[in-house]
Amino acid sequence: MPAAPVVTVMVPSHNYARYLPGALRGVLRQSVEDIEILLVEDGSADQSPAVARAFAARDPRLRVLTHADGRNHGLPASLALGLARARGRWTAFLEADDLWHPRCLERRLETAEREGAGVVFNDVAPLIMPGVDTTWLEGHARRAMRRCARHGRAAPGAWPFLLENGIPTFSCAMARTALLRGVSLQTPVPRWLDWWVWAQLAARASLALVPERLTRWRLHPESWHHGVEIPGYLEDLRRMGRGFRRLFARDLVRRGQWGALAFLWLPAPLRLAARMALAARDDGPARVLRCVSGRLGAARSIRGGPRGGFA
Structure with missing residues (x-):
């Protein structure tokens, strides 16, 4: 078996065929080449499986995983499937509608080594689609990221995340794979799975923030987080x-x-x-x-x- 890669990049995918090529190109062009990419195909009804297979045929670092019955099981089950197959020392997440800067993983790994952190996350640049207001991103999200990084740099503790989610999207973060395997994915609120995971990790490991906008976070009306009453x-x-x-x-x-x-x-x-x-x-x-x-x-x-x- 080949040596374990430095980073496993997990890409859960469900009905985002129009965005998936951009996400995958961004991963494959990373300056850190010692990676494996696990695309977890979660029962898409569009052309996502065909897109994924085409990319996998061109680059052996990419593997396509599916649930045993080929049906849609949701994000927690998809992440569990990916974690069971992950071989990297780190696991990074990229949602299928988001994009990465070519040096995203490089800068995260540098910060993790310098800070001795178990979780590393970076600032985000919004990729705004029609019909979405992002006032909250420029205010709440960035303030929360700075606050949680400041309080999570020293001794581990979940307290900052009990107040609010300081890592606003899966796509801007990575964690040591061994730590991830110890957390529960059974969130009481499916659209806040990321918050649920980060709070548990913060209780176990220190956090580090890369203050660079290395992730383009696509904000669109189809998102779980848009228009909540x-x-x-x-x-x-x-x-x-x-x-x-x-x-x-x-x-x-x-x-x-x-x-x-x-x-x-x-x-x-x-x-x-x-x-x-x-x-x-x-x-x-x-x-x-x-x-x-x-x-x-x-x-x-x-x-x-x-x-x-x-x-």
């Missing part, structure tokens, strides 16, 4: 809080982090209010209101075609 958002927060209590209550007691433990028992509206208060302290109330309205799909639509770039 407030009642649904609060219900999701309630379910996540209950799941986090199950995962972390014992550890928080052991660490004596009584404030974090009490926070998890607050009703969802109060936890959301606490997040908004923190953001208002950092960014000002007016900007927070704009970010919240954009995140919940209540703000204006953005007109025009895709835009955004690496910086």
